[in-house]
Amino acid sequence: MEFMKNGKRIDDRLPNELRPIKFEVGALERADGSCYVEHGGNKIMAAVYGPRAVHPRHLQQANRAIIRYRYNMASFSVEERRRPGPDRRSVEISKVSRQAIDPVIIKEFYPRSTIDIFVEILQADAGTRSAGINAASVALADAGVPMRGLISSCAVGKVDDTVVLDLVKEEDNYGQADMPVAMDVRTGEVTLLQMDGHLTLDEFEQALELSKIGCASIADMQREALIRKYRGKEDE
Amino acid sequence: MKKQEKLDKTIVVPGDLLSEDATKAAEGTYVENGKVYSLTYGLADEREKVRVIPLSGKYLPAIGDVVIGMVSDVSFSNWKVDINSPYEALMHISEYPRRIESSEMAKIMGVGDLAIFKVVDVDPSMKIELAPREGQLRVLRSGRVVEVSYTKVPRVIGRAGSMISLLKSKLDVNIFVGKNGRIWINGKAEDEDLAIKVIKRIEREAHTSGLTDRITKLLEEEKHGVHEKR
The missing domain is CATH 2.40.50.140 (Nucleic acid-binding proteins)
Structure with a gap:
């Protein structure tokens, strides 16, 4: 498969260009915090409940809140119907996504409680874990959870020996490498880094730099979306 | 631009830089490398100290509440x-x-x-x-209780209780506001209805300025409507 033509990718983007992204804060009425995101072909809803009482009780920690993160793909989110329920892949993604967000949350403010994060993938087109983390981070802020910063995430990879930002499904499936990265952009602290495929050391460093640029643009969009929630209401 | 003017405070998100002076840190902020950052999503209030008033969140009790x-x-x-x-x-x-x-x-x-x-x-x-x-x-044992976010309680009470006095004076109701965002209203059914409507409006517009004036107007209009119907 040929991915690069005249310096442009299959969907006409430049190698360092993100797909169009749209955040909608507070999309769910009854969640404590929520965020709906459209990231290229991905459509994702994130909901946050809590801090609230922990069930089952034995999971509770006496000195801090616990964080639970559930990443779930809807059965209709991909071309071929997916069997509903957690599988090995989504259990792993739930775990790494939780670990990506966990370091910025001030858990000590809420002992003996839980903060539950639900990320539902309604439509998938590569980079769902990254887009899910972005939405979850905004939903946490919307819920009023104290955090040191927002976590932003995007994928980088390699197609036709070119390092590219924010892969689409074809690039992810048939490309040479895919590497999701999550970070707190202000401190530069990387909280998630996975890689599938092969990159040389030089390419890896180039990809990591590119992901920082991508995450920085996403961080701006997340911030802007949160501010707009209260600005927008002014007009009513 | 006009929208900007109507906001009396700036909206901040977690991790926003608020001040270079660590001694100014107050509630809703944290200090890292001598700089003050926002800890929550809220409104930054910058006077002698910088604090962030949250826009949402769960009520945490404090002694004396x-x-x-x-x-x-x-x-x-x-x-x-x-x-x-x-x-x-x-x-x-x-x-x-x-x-x-x-x-x-x-x-x-x-x-x-x-x-x-x-x-x-x-x-x-x-x-x-x-x-x-x-x-x-x-x-x-009588009246009704409505719930608002605890973060909006100061606006429902108003500066030195001004909003509550306004409601009590315009409507024949008794109102008690709990720190946890529960509000007890006791009076005639239609007054209770109107009080709840007004409180919900205050909750929705808690972050805007000039709220007391708008609520006064709303109360005048609604009261007028009620009398005409009779």
Whole structure:
């Protein structure tokens, strides 16, 4: 498969260009915090409940809140119907996504409680874990959870020996490498880094730099979306 | 531009830089490498100190808070009370003004009853103890209770109680605002309806300025409408 033509990718983007992204804060009425995101072909809803009482009780920690993160793909989110329920892949993604967000949350403010994060993938087109983390981070802020910063995430990879930002499904499936990265952009602290495929050391460093640029643009969009929630209401 | 002018404070998100001077840090902020950053999503209030007033979140009780709680269970020696917080609160039988037997507890205050309490103790693991406010237990047997986010309580009360006085003067209702965001309203049904409508409006527009004027106008209009219908 040929991915690069005249310096442009299959969907006409430049190698360092993100797909169009749209955040909608507070999309769910009854969640404590929520965020709906459209990231290229991905459509994702994130909901946050809590801090609230922990069930089952034995999971509770006496000195801090616990964080639970559930990443779930809807059965209709991909071309071929997916069997509903957690599988090995989504259990792993739930775990790494939780670990990506966990370091910025001030858990000590809420002992003996839980903060539950639900990320539902309604439509998938590569980079769902990254887009899910972005939405979850905004939903946490919307819920009023104290955090040191927002976590932003995007994928980088390699197609036709070119390092590219924010892969689409074809690039992810048939490309040479895919590497999701999550970070707190202000401190530069990387909280998630996975890689599938092969990159040389030089390419890896180039990809990591590119992901920082991508995450920085996403961080701006997340911030802007949160501010707009209260600005927008002014007009009513 | 006009929108910007209507906001009296700036909206900040977690991690926003607020000040280069660490001594100015107050609630809702944290200090890292001598700089002050925002800890929550809220409105930054910059005067002598920089603090962030949250726009959302769960109520955490503090000693001395007066709250409206709902009894969720009556055990041998304690009332378990839901105070609209992640944590359940307890009121011990001995806190009741006179000596009572365990068997009398449910009669005094049963499951589902609402009452006004004072938070007397909060320990580090968030065990919360309640007592009746001012030595007399006030069980709310009439009127209605509405819930707003606890972050909006200061706006519902208004500067030095101005908003509450406004509501009480325009409507023939008794209003009590708990720190936990529960508000008790007692009066004639139509006055209660209007009070709830106004309170919900205050909650929605809590972050805007000039709110008292708009609420005054709303009350005038609504009152007028009610009289004409009669």
